[in-house]
C-alpha cells in the first residue's frame with residue numbers, strides 16, 4: 788500500500804534527492820493504487836502500480852543493473868506464481884503448517900528486536916511479503932522495501948519495490964531498521 792505518509796519519507800534512489808512529486812492516477816492520497824513519483828532533481832520517474840511504488844534504480848554498476856532488469860521480469864513471474872499458488876496451495880493443511888512456522892520465526896525475531904514501547908518507525912529491508920509487519924505494523928509505523936514484493940501479501944503494509952544498495956528513503960527518517968534473512972542477498976556484504 789502507498790499513502791502520503793510513506794511518500795513523505797521517500798528519496799530518489801538514483802540521485803538521493805528528497806524533492807519529489809506525486810501524481811495520483813487511481814485512488815486517493817490515503818491509498819494510491821496507480822500513479823507516479825517523479826524526481827525534480829534528476830527527472831527520474833517511478834511508477835506506482837497496484838499500490839506499490841517501483842523505486843528500482845536503473846543506472847547502477849553492471850552487476851546490480853543486470854539484476855535490476857531481472858527484478859522487473861521476476862515481478863511479473865511472481866504475480867503468476869501467486870495466482871497459481873492461491874488456486875492450488877492456499878487453504879491446504881500443508882499451507883497452514885508452513886504459515887505457522889513462518890509466523891513463529893517472525894514472532895521470535897520481533898521479540899528478539901526488543902523494540903521500545905513508545906511509537907517508533909521501522910524500516911524492514913528485504914521484507915519479502917512483509918511478515919515482520921504482521922507484528923510491527925500493529926504498534927509502529929512500519930514500512931518495507933524489497934526488490935520482489937510478494938503480490939497479494941503486501942497490500943496491508945507500506946511496501947515499496949527497491950534495493951538495499953540504493954534505499955529509496957531520505958536520511959534518518961526511520962527510528963529502527965531491521966533486516967531478516969536478506970543481508971546475504973545484498974551486493975558487497
Ligand SMILES: C[S@@+](CC[C@H](N)C(=O)[O-])C[C@H]1O[C@@H](n2cnc3c(N)ncnc32)[C@H](O)[C@@H]1O
Nearest residue numbers: 913914915918934935950951967968969972973
Ligand atoms: C529469505 S527472504 C526474507 C524475507 C523476509 N525478510 C522474511 O524474513 O520473511 C530474502 C529477501 O531478500 C530480498 N532481496 C534480494 N536482494 C535484495 C536487495 N538487493 N536488497 C533488498 N532485499 C533483497 C528478496 O527479494 C527476498 O524477499
Ligand SMILES: [Zn+2]
Nearest residue numbers: 799802826829
Ligand atoms: Zn533523482
